[in-house]
Amino acid sequence: MRRLLFLALTVMITVAGGFALPAFAQEQQKIPVLIDGLPVTFDVQPVIQNGRTLVPFRAIAEALNVKVTWDGTTQTISATDGKTSIRLQIGNKTAYRNNSPILLDVPPQILNGRTMIPLRFFSEALNCKVDWDNSINGVRITSPPKEMAVIGFYALGDSKTSSWTNLFRMPYPETASGNTDVVAELALGWYSLDKGGNLLTKSRTGWQRPDSWEKVLEAAREYNLKTEMVVHVTDGDGTISSLLTDDAAMTRAVNGIMREAVLYQGVNLDFEGLGYRDDGEQLKVVQGSFTRFVLLLAEQVKAANLTLTLTLHAPNSAYHGYDYKALGELADRIIIMAYDYGSTPEPVSLVTQAVEIARANVPSEKLVLGISAPTETAESILTKVGIAKRYGLDGIAIWRLGLVTGEMWDALRATVIPRR
Template sequence: MNKIRRLIFLVFFTIFVLTEGTNTPSFAQEMTISVLVDGLPVSFDVPPIIKDGRTLVPFRAVSEVLNVPVSWDEKSKIVTASDGGAYILLRIGDKTAYLNNTQITLDVPPMIMNGRMLIPLRFFSEAFGCNVEWDNASYTVRIVSPRRKMAIIGFYALGDSRTSSWTNLFGKPYPEHSKGNTDAVSELALGWYSLDKDGSLLTQSATGWQRPSGWEDVLKAASLYNLRTEMVIHATDSKRDISELISSKEAMEKLAEAIAEESKLYSGVNLDLEGLGLNEGQEKLLETRQNFVQFIRILSEKLDPTKTLTLTLHAPNSAYKGYDYKALSAIADRIIIMAYDYGSSPEPVDKVLQAIEMAKTEVPAEKLILGISMPRETAESLLTKIGIAKRYNLSGIALWRLGLVTKDQWEVLRKAVEPVSFHDIK
């Protein structure tokens, strides 16, 4: 008898599940639908819904995340959007939409809910070149934005046989070379120089930053594959060398002249002077910030105007406060934000977002580049970091460093970004 009861229960339970499974709209309203663009959540003041098996989302919220301008005509109830390539037009309650003047029939029409226009997400996203996936288990829409033109800077520094910048970039052991991964970067930041407190420009340093034998071959190969080059001067303030340097006008002038002369071999200069402003009182911190700005001004005045000046700086939410982002951005062409070393891997998204938002209050987005520490990221988390650069309209990303970029990460770079020269962006 118990077996018969169990059988009857299973039959009715199966019928119930199958019946409820076909009633998607009713079920969907009880679930929270999440939308992720490049792994980053999209915030809505009116939640997305599912109608007739299609996800509808507030139009403006998604368009802003994808940086697609939107126009709304209240009288005609028509909304239009264009990214300069694709143009779409939709009308409330009308299943007929237009993509570049081609008529498209939607499965469900746009609608108004709580004062917000909701549109079919897949139509909008795919019209602008996005890849859209629906995760039924988690009720999540995952969108990967289209490739974006931006600068991709690869830091080139000494490694070993396993982490060779040359091999990772050019695809063959030195001195052989091929196209390799050169199609996935636009510039090289060549970490070959350091300094001392007296203003000497060094090609060898105790920190391992030095110019290798055969360095001319790197420049020749970079030119062959149309890669811009900047000479990187790196130092840390652990022994107060930078602090002493920037407190002496004579030392600053000496170093600036040496850099300007050496920069004739490159497209520009990249200063990576780290460690300023740690645990300094307000008066001393102000002095440090002013001295560093003064040095950047001296260097800028001595550089050939055709050379770019890039500053690689600690993130504004780091412990190092010796960098006046606003004053520095008025002098330099670009600032690379080292938004990493927060203590966990992958780097926490909230900290990276905070760093970008703080920097953007003082520096135009087109002058900002997101620094990414490649060994601390996975292929998936790299896509999200690139997505942050896209969402905030930054001019590019910088990879620390070549030699540490995995095959999967190279593929993510190729799919997410179209590398372009700084001058093409500028």
């Protein structure tokens, strides 16, 4: 957060005049800058002057969602994230972080209407890690850990992919803190529905509640982990389509879910496969029927003082049966399943596109980025978390516990602080 704040300093400064950089600096080749593995787009390129890399604040601030202010009279840039405040002045080598002075290598300067600042300041003021990467001939900035929701999907695996062992790092039924410091919530994939709306604890798709499910809840309470029941249904055989066209079945489903929901802090609805072959008016009908079911459930969930999460296909997937705007108004949050695009790691461009489309319809603070552990690496998972940071999302959800490698746990530990 601190670093974000400082980045904000890159304010939209459109000032005529100031300190111009020498011509040789302006003619240098482009210097790529990546934040958490994501490129930053500049309208004024970074430059190297007297052995120091100068970067524009504005673009970095926008990438980090930090608000800044500019005082044209004193040529001062100020920024704050509510906890850390930053102040710099054009031509002045002394910057301030929470009113404590920081001596800069070179003073802030203005080039083509943009404020340029030495890169080293980012590490000193915002606790960023800043490295020069010879492989790209550019700069890599790693942001400090950010507090956010971190949800782990807990489902049955086998002896090698046990959610229990992966989370607690002990064989069942023993427990230890293990990786519970990285996860704050468990999405328990134990339920499904049939066409008649009957709640199932064992489904044809393999989602089932383990015989020892009570021990999982006990362990979750011991390690201060919130829990929500996941109701997972696929429409491959028309189960969801049949359910959503039968009022009695929908009522039965809502009642069954709510009877079980008292054991948890929330409900997570994961209805997959809607809208695959639908378009035009028929697609609107499919979207409307799912939204109506969510409305029925949301009313009951809210009355019970629980939370409602929707786990949805990404808006740029092949499944378009989800009205993100309408659903965002009903649910407490939406997990975007921004994966299964067909390549590994998941393409950054498509994951980013999914987030941008979702944000156009749902507030960022209601969105959670779903990350598929099987299709990521320890390095690429940092970039996916970086997307959640850049777009100000509520957090991340990991599919699934049991498939997260030790290297991935270490990577997550370095970039997130679970919000409890």
